[in-house]
Amino acid sequence: MNCKNIQSLSFKYHEKLLDDKLHSEVDKHLQECQHCLGLFNSTAKTVAVLDQLKNVNPEVSFFFTEKTLAKISSAQPEQTISQWVVSVLFGKTKIISASIAALFIGVILGFLLNNNYNITNNNYSDTNSQTLEDIYMAETSDDYMIRFFDNQKYQENGNQ
Amino acid sequence: MYDDKDFVALLQKGDELSWRQFIDEYKNKLFRTALSYIPFTQEAEDLVQEVFLEVHRSIHKFRAESTLSTWLYRITVNKSINYLKQNKKYFANKPIEDYFLLENQQQISGEDASTRLLQKEQRKIIQQAIDKLPSRQSSVFVLHKIDGKSYKEIAEILDISLSSVESLMFRARISLQKHLIELYRQINS
Numbered sequence: 001m002n003c004k005n006i007q008s009l010s011f012k013y014h015e016k017l018l019d020d021k022l023h024s025e026v027d028k029h030l031q032e033c034q035h036c037l038g039l040f041n042s043t044a045k046t047v048a049v050l051d052q053l054k055n056v057n058p059e060v061s062f063f064f065t066e067k068t069l070a071k072i073s074s075a076q077p078e079q080t081i082s083q084w085v086v087s088v089l090f091g092k093t094k095i096i097s098a099s100i101a102a103l104f105i106g107v108i109l110g111f112l113l114n115n116n117y118n119i120t121n122n123n124y125s126d127t128n129s130q131t132l133e134d135i136y137m138a139e140t141s142d143d144y145m146i147r148f149f150d151n152q153k154y155q156e157n158g159n160q
Numbered sequence: 161m162y163d164d165k166d167f168v169a170l171l172q173k174g175d176e177l178s179w180r181q182f183i184d185e186y187k188n189k190l191f192r193t194a195l196s197y198i199p200f201t202q203e204a205e206d207l208v209q210e211v212f213l214e215v216h217r218s219i220h221k222f223r224a225e226s227t228l229s230t231w232l233y234r235i236t237v238n239k240s241i242n243y244l245k246q247n248k249k250y251f252a253n254k255p256i257e258d259y260f261l262l263e264n265q266q267q268i269s270g271e272d273a274s275t276r277l278l279q280k281e282q283r284k285i286i287q288q289a290i291d292k293l294p295s296r297q298s299s300v301f302v303l304h305k306i307d308g309k310s311y312k313e314i315a316e317i318l319d320i321s322l323s324s325v326e327s328l329m330f331r332a333r334i335s336l337q338k339h340l341i342e343l344y345r346q347i348n349s
Contacts, residue, residue, distance in 0.1 A: 011333045042340055049282045050305045060191045060205050065183045068209050072179060072216045 001025060006036050010043040168228060172219050183212055186229070189307075190236045196302040197240035199287055207243055211236050226316055233317045237303070241295050289339035297332035300325055 006029045012018050013026050030037045170178035190211055194204040214235055222231065290298050299318060303309040309317070311325045318325070 007337065008334060010337060039337070039341060043337065045282055046286055046336070046340055049286055054306065054308055057188060058192055058195055058201075060187050060208060064187055064205065064209070065180060068183055068187075068212050069176065069179060071209065071213055073176075075213060075216065 001029065003029075003033060003036055006030075006033070007039055010040050011047065013040065014044050014047040165224065168219070168222060168224065172222075179216075186232055187212075190232065193233060193236050193303070193307050194240050196290075196306045197237075197244060197298075203243070207239055208236070211239055214239070230313070230316045233303075233309075234319070237299050237317060241299065244291075285340065289336050292339045293332055293335050296320075297328050297335060300328040301332040301336065304329060 006026055009018060009022070009026055013023065018026065030040060167178060167182075171182060187208060190208045191204060194207045194211075195201070198204045198207060211232065215232065222228070226234075290301060293301065296318070300314055303314045303317065304311070311322055311329070315322045315325045320328075
């Protein structure tokens with residue numbers, strides 16, 4: 001094995017993860033190669049320090065649980081959309097939501113009433129205008145004019 | 161117990177006693193993981209607190225597709241990586257704290273000062289080398305070598321395959337080796 005292959009095994013060597021054959025092969029190489037030996041020594045230090053880190057159990061400060069619980073109780077859990085809708089309708093913002101609802105209903109009612117008034121008004125004016133138009137049309141129709149002139153002619157003849 | 165559906169239901173209901181048990185069970189474990197990424201006690205502790213707040217905010221979404229503990233570690237790892245990314249400049253200028261040294265001073269009282277100093281230097285070097293790894297490699301390395309998680313647990317936490325964990329671990333070792341050689345060389349010269 002060349003130096004590169006040997007060096008790639010340094011962690012496994014120190015963690016005793018190599019089989020016996022490979023382990024002795026590495027040992028043999030290290031006896032002959034000072035460069036790889038230096039690297040293996042540095043890896044040995046690293047593995048030793050990492051092993052120490054495993055045995056250390058750092059602890060959070062004394063009141064950590066109390067502080068975290070206090071923050072949790074003051075925080076609101078994240079809401080789904082349905083929960084948000086329910087909270088808006090029935091939650092703390094009742095006055096705001098009631099005002100929005102009242103305004104919304106008011107706008108709808110206003111729109112409906114206004115629309116109804118216009119329809120009624122339009123119907124009324126439609127009726128009137130149709131009547132006047134009818135009268136006008138009747139008065140200006142050919143039959144009417146014929147009868148009018150016939151009547152005048154009759155009266156003139158009568159007078160004569 | 162902590163992965164029990166009934167326990168999760170109690171958390172979802174906001175039962176204070178259950179939340180207290182839950183925090184007490186995981187606070188130091190998560191602190192250790194956070195410290196592996198962020199070697200500053202106050203920042204790491206704040207991050208762990210933020211993890212619990214995040215869990216509280218989204219516990220109703222938890223569908224038990226993974227265990228509660230896996231979910232918790234996943235949030236911690238993701239938050240730690242994001243925190244490091246966002247505060248890269250800040251951490252670059254701040255001297256690394258050695259939270260292990262205090263522990264060792266309490267545990268190994270007979271150890272002489274020069275050995276402790278040497279260990280401190282070595283830990284700094286390792287921390288610097290881990291910081292240089294790509295985030296996925298450092299996550300796998302930290303969870304396995306410092307937190308003592310198995311490859312299977314790491315695969316679940318990071319939501320990747322077992323073979324990906326092995327591959328990342330292999331690459332992390334090689335990269336770390338390169339960085340360490342360079343760092344040791346700088347110190348020795």
